[in-house]
Amino acid sequence: MIRTLLGVQAKILKHTMETNKTGTNVSHVIIGFVVILFLLFALNIVTSLPAAYDAGLVELLFSYVFMMMLGLILLMGVPQVFKHLYASRDLTFLFTLPIKVSHIFWVKYIQSFLNIPAALFVVTFLPGLAYGLHAGVHGYFYPALLIVTLAMPALGVAAAYFINMGLVHIIPAKRANELMTVMSAVSGVLVYGMFQLPNLLAEPGSDMALPTGLLPEMPAWLPMSWGASALTSAMAGEVSFLLPTAGLAAAAAGLSFAASALVEKGFRSGWIQLNEGKNKKKKAGEKGRRFKVGSPVAEIGWKEWRxxxxxxxxxxxxxxxxxxxxxxxxxxxxxxxxxxxxxxxxxxxxxxxxxxxxxxxxxxxxxxxxxxxxxxxxxxxxxxxxxxxxxxxxxxxxxxxxxxxxxxxxxxxxxxxxxxxxxxxxxxxxxxxxxxxxxxxxxxxxxxxxxxxxxxxxxxxxxxxxxxxxxxxxxxxxxxxxxxxxxxxxxxxxxxxxxxxxxxxxxxxxxxxxxxxxxxxxxxxxxxxxxxxxxxxxxxxxxxxxxxxxxxxxxxxxxxxxxxxxxxxxx
Known part of the structure; x- marks a missing residue:
């Protein structure tokens, strides 16, 4: 059933592209062209780096690259996931069909992953692959790179789903119109907090890892550090890369399946709450209340305020x-x-x-x-x-x-x-x-x-x-x-x-x-x-x-x- 639903989504996407206005399709082509140019620019940079590398410096850079990846996924993915989970027009029809809610959830999950996270995977995996070939690293690096760069965005998407399915039960249904604003605000706060973690958790007086002194070391328990440690160990041909790689993959898979286990409470009931749970009771107005209209200029301003x-x-x-x-x-x-x-x-x-x-x-x-x-x-x-x-x-x-x-x-x-x-x-x-x-x-x-x-x-x-x-x-x-x-x-x-x-x-x-x-x-x-x-x-x-x-x-x-x-x- 999941394969059938994905096929339907592909046909809908094709039909949408065919019926879009020319300007909309042109803008999509321009965005794709910009992404390709950025990718070529990144490939040019990594291939111009010296083949010899400092393992500590490379590990630090990897950890900050993964932090930026997760930050972008949360910043842009949390509102997008909310749209896929609760604002899609096809959900009203899908929930009436004899289809498991978990199947609908996984289709929405894959749809979310094949958007911004997939683009970030491409612009991270290809430069990493080019750098590995340029530096002549050990063969362990390439499978580790594939697993880590896939697990990191999967972890971000799963976190975005957990955030949405939790907040949808906290925000009252009568404030459904404001939920997108709340999701955007939450994603901004989370991203800022993520980027502040290295500063907040750094020990006072500790040396910075870069000669410039601008970037503190990433705490070892963060998933970004797991991915960076796995890649640097694999570059050196150390078998120890298996532990952080497996841990990161297990964390991404576990969080994704944990989100799917909550679909009945977080997905279906959340959608019902937003679409059918609004309070329709009318408030009794005050009898005999009189309204006085002021000057037209003042009333126009008050209208905007209301x-x-x-x-x-x-x-x-x-x-x-x-x-x-x-x-x-x-x-x-x-x-x-x-x-x-x-x-x-x-x-x-x-x-x-x-x-x-x-x-x-x-x-x-x-x-x-x-x-x-x-x-x-x-x-x-x-x-x-x-x-x-x-x-x-x-x-x-x-x-x-x-x-x-x-x-x-x-x-x-x-x-x-x-x-x-x-x-x-x-x-x-x-x-x-x-x-x-x-x-x-x-x-x-x-x-x-x-x-x-x-x-x-x-x-x-x-x-x-x-x-x-x-x-x-x-x-x-x-x-x-x-x-x-x-x-x-x-x-x-x-x-x-x-x-x-x-x-x-x-x-x-x-x-x-x-x-x-x-x-x-x-x-x-x-x-x-x-x-x-x-x-x-x-x-x-x-x-x-x-x-x-x-x-x-x-x-x-x-x-x-x-x-x-x-x-x-x-x-």
Whole structure:
């Protein structure tokens, strides 16, 4: 039966490729071409390495290669496995047939393995084979390489299945729409934790295994170390390679069969819980409750906020932001550093660094968030024409909420950093004013970009912009931030620093920029009031003017009619 189901899956894949749009098939060909180029590049590198090798160094490199393999499988495989287990359209039909659930599970398992894990097996096995032939290693190496590079992705896929079948019973059924977001978050946390293991488990003061001192030794009990030890022993012709090889293969097979033993509880009942276990009981509303409608601009913003509250997937755009700060802080404290080292810095320097980080966050998130406010109008663009509102009013309604959502948490982080770093009160206020003036234009830019290149895919609600407009928005965001920082730095940087810029002045972009900065600081040294007044005027012109200009362009586009791309489910 498993063979029959695999044959049906192959026919479905063939039919899907035949009925796909040309652009979709072309993108698949391009991805395959890129993988082939990467493989050729890797083969060229390994064959150019010296034939003589240091066993300890090779073992360390093997262990980190396997760690990257498992990390990629968990990062991309956990959400993909969730889709195969609980979101496939064929499950509704398959569960009505007289087919064992375990057979359906193994078909889904093989389908998951023949995706990203199989590609990682190819790009790992072939370079390893080429290196073995180039270095003239013992014949034991080749069967060990095949077993290890097959067992490692099998272990990752089995772990992904265990994670999915466990979490599906923890998350309430009424939150089924948010499960994909949860799976993505869990995979990100697991991958980060995996990459931190060597640092966390390294003994204090122990020597690093590489001359660069960048990579600590991998703990011997991890499966990545088993695979690396098996390969290095096999390269030297030692029979001891059999033990870690057999252990790794047994672990992969055991975890896979253990996952298959839980299919009745984790697979079938989990699918039923997600598809039939939602609470349909209606909550009794409060009688006599009255609603007061505010101004149209305010109500449009509140409408966007209510939409975001209903679906946690809308907040997935902030996941990199959360991971960035949590993991950077964790890694910093785990490395033995403290805030006291930063408190010793000049407050002007620490304030400038924090403001630059805040502006980077605004440039990365504000535009994407506000563009999503436009793109989610995919099914109701006709309504924008019948509302008794101008396009600018609609754009302003989306602007204030898309600006406020990131402004509040970033401002809290700025104030927290200021308290830890001992800033004066004036620095707090100046930082908030700068953020409040610079960030609205980024949101206006995102609204305009969403109006000219919005995209909405119900199965992937985080993808709200077409490729070219998203690149345009990102480029314009950073250009705008850099331009607005110039007058700010002219006010903040002391005029006495002109000599430092003169030392770097010269040809090229960096030298020319340093020369211009030195000239402006020299002018500030002779006429400080004039330079600071002009800097403030230029700053206000850039921030307010850019915001007004993009709001006007977005309003005009909304009045003319926006068309949001809605790809079909196959794409």
């Amino acid at each position: 939409y975001m509250k209903r679906d946690i997937r809308e907040w997935l755009i902030f996941m990199p932001f959360v991971f960035l700060f949590i993991f950077m802080g964790f890694g910093y404290t785990a490395g033995g550093s403290s805030v006291a080292a930063f408190r010793e810095l000049d407050p002007v320097l620490s304030w400038t660094a924090v403001q630059a980080a805040a502006l980077f966050i605004y440039a990365f998130f504000n535009g994407s968030l506000s563009a999503s406010f436009v793109a989610r109008e995919a099914g109701s663009t006709w309504m924008l024409h019948v509302l008794p509102l101008t396009g600018v009013q609609i754009a302003c309604g989306k602007l204030w909420m898309s600006w406020l959502i990131p402004f509040l948490p970033v401002s809290v982080l700025q104030m927290t950093a200021g308290i830890l770093l001992g800033w004066p009160v004036s620095f707090f206020l100046l930082g908030l004013v700068l953020s409040a003036l610079i960030s609205p234009a980024l949101s206006a830019l995102g609204i305009w970009t969403g109006a000219i290149g919005g995209k909405y895919n119900p199965s992937n609600p985080q993808n709200r912009l077409q490729f070219a407009p998203s690149l345009l928005m990102l480029a314009l965001s950073y250009v705008y931030v850099v331009l607005t920082l110039i007058p700010v730095l002219l006010v903040v940087v002391p005029a006495e620093s002109a000599g430092l810029f003169e030392q770097v002045a010269g040809g090229g972009i960096i030298g020319g920029s340093a020369s211009a900065a030195a000239s402006l600081l020299q002018l500030k040294l002779t006429n400080s009031a004039l330079v600071m007044a002009l800097s403030v005027l230029v700053f206000l012109f850039l921030t307010i003017g850019t915001c007004v200009a993009f709001l006007y362009l977005a309003g005009r586009r909304i009045e003319q009619g926006i068309q949001v791309s809605m790809p079909d489910s196959k794409e």
